[in-house]
Amino acid sequence: MNSNLQDYSHKRLNILTGEWVLVSPHRAKRPWQGQNEAVNNEQRPSYDPECYLCPGNTRINGEVNPEYTDVYIFTNDFAALQSDSPDFSVNDGLLVAESEKGICKVICFSPDHSKSLPDMEPEEIQKVVFAWQKEYKELGENDLINYVQIFENKGAVMGCSNPHPHGQIWSQSTLPNEVAKKDTQQLNYFKEKNRSILGDYLAQELDKKERIIYENDAFVVLVPFWAVWPFEAMIAPKKHQTNILEMSDDEALLYAEAISVLTKAYDKIFNTSFPYSSGIHQAPTNGKDNSHWHWHMSFYPPLLRSATVKKFMVGYEMFGTPQRDISAEKAAKVIRDLV
Amino acid sequence: MNSNLQDYSHKRLNILTGEWVLVSPHRAKRPWQGQNEAVNNEQRPSYDPECYLCPGNTRINGEVNPEYTDVYIFTNDFAALQSDSPDFSVNDGLLVAESEKGICKVICFSPDHSKSLPDMEPEEIQKVVFAWQKEYKELGENDLINYVQIFENKGAVMGCSNPHPHGQIWSQSTLPNEVAKKDTQQLNYFKEKNRSILGDYLAQELDKKERIIYENDAFVVLVPFWAVWPFEAMIAPKKHQTNILEMSDDEALLYAEAISVLTKAYDKIFNTSFPYSSGIHQAPTNGKDNSHWHWHMSFYPPLLRSATVKKFMVGYEMFGTPQRDISAEKAAKVIRDLV
Numbered sequence: 001m002n003s004n005l006q007d008y009s010h011k012r013l014n015i016l017t018g019e020w021v022l023v024s025p026h027r028a029k030r031p032w033q034g035q036n037e038a039v040n041n042e043q044r045p046s047y048d049p050e051c052y053l054c055p056g057n058t059r060i061n062g063e064v065n066p067e068y069t070d071v072y073i074f075t076n077d078f079a080a081l082q083s084d085s086p087d088f089s090v091n092d093g094l095l096v097a098e099s100e101k102g103i104c105k106v107i108c109f110s111p112d113h114s115k116s117l118p119d120m121e122p123e124e125i126q127k128v129v130f131a132w133q134k135e136y137k138e139l140g141e142n143d144l145i146n147y148v149q150i151f152e153n154k155g156a157v158m159g160c161s162n163p164h165p166h167g168q169i170w171s172q173s174t175l176p177n178e179v180a181k182k183d184t185q186q187l188n189y190f191k192e193k194n195r196s197i198l199g200d201y202l203a204q205e206l207d208k209k210e211r212i213i214y215e216n217d218a219f220v221v222l223v224p225f226w227a228v229w230p231f232e233a234m235i236a237p238k239k240h241q242t243n244i245l246e247m248s249d250d251e252a253l254l255y256a257e258a259i260s261v262l263t264k265a266y267d268k269i270f271n272t273s274f275p276y277s278s279g280i281h282q283a284p285t286n287g288k289d290n291s292h293w294h295w296h297m298s299f300y301p302p303l304l305r306s307a308t309v310k311k312f313m314v315g316y317e318m319f320g321t322p323q324r325d326i327s328a329e330k331a332a333k334v335i336r337d338l339v
Numbered sequence: 340m341n342s343n344l345q346d347y348s349h350k351r352l353n354i355l356t357g358e359w360v361l362v363s364p365h366r367a368k369r370p371w372q373g374q375n376e377a378v379n380n381e382q383r384p385s386y387d388p389e390c391y392l393c394p395g396n397t398r399i400n401g402e403v404n405p406e407y408t409d410v411y412i413f414t415n416d417f418a419a420l421q422s423d424s425p426d427f428s429v430n431d432g433l434l435v436a437e438s439e440k441g442i443c444k445v446i447c448f449s450p451d452h453s454k455s456l457p458d459m460e461p462e463e464i465q466k467v468v469f470a471w472q473k474e475y476k477e478l479g480e481n482d483l484i485n486y487v488q489i490f491e492n493k494g495a496v497m498g499c500s501n502p503h504p505h506g507q508i509w510s511q512s513t514l515p516n517e518v519a520k521k522d523t524q525q526l527n528y529f530k531e532k533n534r535s536i537l538g539d540y541l542a543q544e545l546d547k548k549e550r551i552i553y554e555n556d557a558f559v560v561l562v563p564f565w566a567v568w569p570f571e572a573m574i575a576p577k578k579h580q581t582n583i584l585e586m587s588d589d590e591a592l593l594y595a596e597a598i599s600v601l602t603k604a605y606d607k608i609f610n611t612s613f614p615y616s617s618g619i620h621q622a623p624t625n626g627k628d629n630s631h632w633h634w635h636m637s638f639y640p641p642l643l644r645s646a647t648v649k650k651f652m653v654g655y656e657m658f659g660t661p662q663r664d665i666s667a668e669k670a671a672k673v674i675r676d677l678v
């Protein structure tokens with residue numbers, strides 16, 4: 001590895017989006033006098049009578065949650081996307097808008113209010129994976145839906161308003177911005193080489209080992225060369241799979257193991273329940289040939305120096321380019337050493 | 340205006356970047372049980388002996404600030420970009436990186452520690468504008484620099500580590516991501532119509548008045564049709580100007596007035612010193628014909644419902660598309676009514 005990458009400001013290309021990240025490895029020593037995040041390391045009860053996600057409790061719209069025992073899924077009571085809205089579009093000079101329909105769901109990972117993914121057994125996480133597969137399939141079969149975004153916001157600092165272990169699924173008619181970028185980049189490469197760009201990239205990383213955190217028979221966990229967030233990581237299948245339905249039940253357990261290993265290591269970095277947003281990018285459900293897609297799950301955790309000091313993606317990052325201080329290689333080593 | 344835009348989920352096109360924003364106007368009623376931000380409404384002293392930006396104080400590297408009386412500029416002590424680093428590039432299969440050089444500066448808006456832009460007189464803000472012009476010119480003339488990003492992070496929630504009124508300037512060799520997108524979109528339109536896309540857009544908005552917050556002889560302040568942040572706003576010159584050097588001294592005062600009016604109104608929305616990141620996008624200093632550029636300043640403020648509840652750009656926004664609840668038209672009315 002070119003040692004300049006550890007010493008001098010440079011930019012790295014995200015091959016999946018075609019965009020850059022600015023890396024300032026020399027800047028990690030900067031002192032911090034700014035805002036600190038609150039940490040909440042208190043142990044939660046297994047059941048909270050006030051939690052609208054716990055089994056048997058009543059939600060804000062009056063519905064009562066069943067006494068569920070593993071995963072529980074329902075339609076979001078305050079969905080950002082509606083399925084029964086009219087079709088319309090605005091094409092008035094430079095004012096351009098289009099109606100966007102969709103279905104938003106909430107998925108409780110466990111009935112146990114006190115847990116989060118790193119506290120769950122791989123077999124329990126495997127049930128979450130099965131639920132993601134079921135939703136991707138069912139929503140994808142709906143004529144209204146051409147893309148299914150599975151994600152989790154974990155921790156108050158990531159805008160999560162309820163600590164009960166849960167994620168969300170927002171599915172919609174058109175491709176979101178980030179997905180459209182990845183669709184284009186993957187397609188261009190596939191057309192030229194008839195191979196998946198992410199597959200070729202993973203082969204390179206498995207050879208170099210510098211940014212690998214963990215691997216098992218079916219999955220690799222690594223810090224991408226172009227990672228933006230301080231401890232950003234990616235989980236991807238070694239085999240070329242366009243979406244999560246191509247994963248066998250055995251592979252689903254290996255995937256669950258990869259999630260477990262990564263999130264457990266995360267919690268050890270600053271001895272705190274590590275906040276992040278995670279999401280799965282995979283083939284659209286638009287009925288087209290999506291052979292160019294190689295599905296992957298990314299974790300974007302904001303903490304930088306301690307349980308209370310996060311990286312702010314503000315001024316320069318909003319107007320210019322995302323910027324990071326610690327190099328991807330150093331971050332990978334920190335996480336790998338905690339596996 | 341199509342009333343569906345106030346009632347149903349839809350997406351709007353940002354004509355400057357080519358990207359979309361998802362709007363969910365029906366969702367503004369969602370209850371909030373998540374993280375609240377700390378508010379600090381205490382009056383600061385005019386001079387703080389602990390502040391490394393106050394006149395006469397010593398900075399972390401031992402340098403002593405002069406007894407400055409209006410604007411003071413120095414090179415960032417922890418610059419993210421270096422000017423004296425080696426040239427290098429990595430082109431190893433799918434690992435692509437390039438050295439990036441630059442110069443980062445800090446600009447103190449006032450010697451008075453207690454102030455922020457809305458507390459300053461337009462004549463004082465005009466001096467800040469003159470300083471921006473001087474820096475844009477000088478940095479732009481440096482062979483190393485092809486783009487000059489002027490910005491401000493205001494408030495602890497925006498990662499600002501010192502409340503002394505100040506902004507930053509990061510200048511560099513290549514175009515940052517956001518600037519590259521706007522360069523392409525503006526160029527495509529200009530090639531076709533020989534007019535600036537932003538100029539045509541402003542004419543449309545001045546005609547409709549629905550999203551206008553304020554205007555004077557030289558500037559318009561509005562909420563763009565495609566605004567992402569709850570109370571996002573833009574200040575732009577009515578005349579086609581590619582960069583801030585094309586502004587006369589009289590126009591600089593009118594620009595200062597526009598900044599003053601907008602930031603004063605912001606502080607009234609939730610009766611708090613309103614946090615935001617602001618930035619100026621303008622023509623690159625790459626020596627090319629940049630006639631397609633129309634410079635503008637954007638404000639991205641995070642607060643959504645109160646002085647303590649912000650909009651989180653997390654899971655769906657990071658993996659999909661930025662999403663907003665309150666419509667641009669409603670936000671414009673809220674701000675306009677406070678001018």
Ligand SMILES: O=P(O)(O)O[C@H]1O[C@H](CO)[C@@H](O)[C@H](O)[C@H]1O
Nearest residue numbers: 311312314315316317323498500
């Ligand atoms: O340079 P500052 O004010 O210390 O740092 C702040 O602004 C920078 C530029 O937007 C960001 O990279 C940092 O994350 C933020 O904390």
Ligand SMILES: O=P(O)(O)O[C@H]1O[C@H](CO)[C@@H](O)[C@H](O)[C@H]1O
Nearest residue numbers: 159161650651653654655656662
């Ligand atoms: O749906 P929630 O968890 O209430 O809301 C959270 O996630 C959403 C999807 O990323 C964001 O739009 C919200 O800003 C955030 O607070």
